[in-house]
Amino acid sequence: MDLASRIGVQFAFEDRVLKRADHPPRKRASVRAPHQPRLARGNENLAAHHYRAIIESSDDAILSKDLDGLILSWNRGAERLFGYTSEEAVGKPVTIIIPPDRLDEEPTILEKIHRGERIEHFETVRQRKDLSLVDISLTISPIRNSRGTIVGASKIARDITELKKARERQRLLLREMSHRVKNLFALSGSIVGLSARLAKSPHELAESTRARLSALARAHALTFSDGFGDTAHQPTTLQSLIRTIVAPFDEPEHPRIAVSGIDAGVSGSAVTSLALLLHEFATNAAKYGALSIAAGSVKVVFAEEGDAIVIYWAEHGGPPVAAPNGGLGFGDVLSRIAVSDQLGGEIVRDWGPGGLAIRLSVPRSRLEV
DSSP states (O other): OOHHHHHHHHHHTTSSOEEETTSOOOOOOSOOOTTHHHHHHHHHHHHHHHHHHHHHHOSSEEEEEOTTSBEEEEOHHHHHHHOOOHHHHTTSBGGGGSOGGGTTHHHHHHHHHHTTOOEEEEEEEEEOTTSOEEEEEEEEEEEEETTSOEEEEEEEEEEOHHHHHHHHHHHHHHHHHHHHHHHHHHHHHHHHHHHHHHOSSHHHHHHHHHHHHHHHHHHHHTTSTTOSGGGTTOOEEHHHHHHHHHGGGOOTTSOOEEEEEOOOEEBTHHHHHHHHHHHHHHHHHHHTSGGGSTTOEEEEEEEEETTEEEEEEEEESOOOOOOOOSSOOHHHHHHHIIIIIISOOEEEEEEETTEEEEEEEEEGGGTBO
16 A cells, blocks of 8 residues: 555544544535435545645655654655655654654643644754754644544644755854944044054045055955956965955055065965955954054965965064953954865964964965865
């Protein structure tokens, strides 16, 4: 007997047709014409085939259980989602798909089903046959027979793994947007202050500020995954990239940022990832570190060590620095994502008495992708 047929048999219990809780049984007419029973049976069979087809063709996992929590039916969607065949699942307790830390959900569900309550859909976690976990949205409803007696429950489970990932990406993007906006306001103030230190007239102040803000816009454009206009993933070199990033904070007549060492090509998505990291370094230096005061300076050295390109960022002459207390700031979170996930590299920070020192190592093969 196939799964669709077994559903009908197992749900029959003492009546031929089960009714869902939100569709109570209709009263039957007391008198029928001789041909009506056969016609009614034909309609019932057609409806049963129709519902079985809907259940079997659904992408969602649809299963049913009795009031003891034993699985009575298991559609193909459930086979795909949880990894158990219908032969393996039917007759087993539904707890085979509930992880140990969520077993307390089932008694609560059964209690509500006994009381005839409809359970609003909720998000939870279930366990596949291979013991891996899957995020699902779950809807549970009591099932009544034709006399209104509760005889079981139906469950519809939908895989929301991609939805959860999309939510996380959206949350991360919103936090990144907030982080960037706050940084831009802070940097704009730093740039005005930096320009004011060297300007000899209001005109010079305006010109210097305008030039630095334009440089900041060019550097900022490089940190977006799609870039702006012609900046999108244009091939460049390490030294060209760092000079673009730090240009808003340097002083051509009195250089404060020294760049030395080897040069290497950077292309593809590595341009954006590396620009994001270097922009974060420069932003923090301008807000809190060596570039926040007139006497501070930064030294950037590019070196080759085996198959990796190493970037040394060292700040000198700035205010005293200390390792942050508590959890990582969002800038640190972005940096770690860019380093480990996108560049496959490593980053080490040292808050020494002389200033912050950063060592960033990236496989050369990841710089040109």
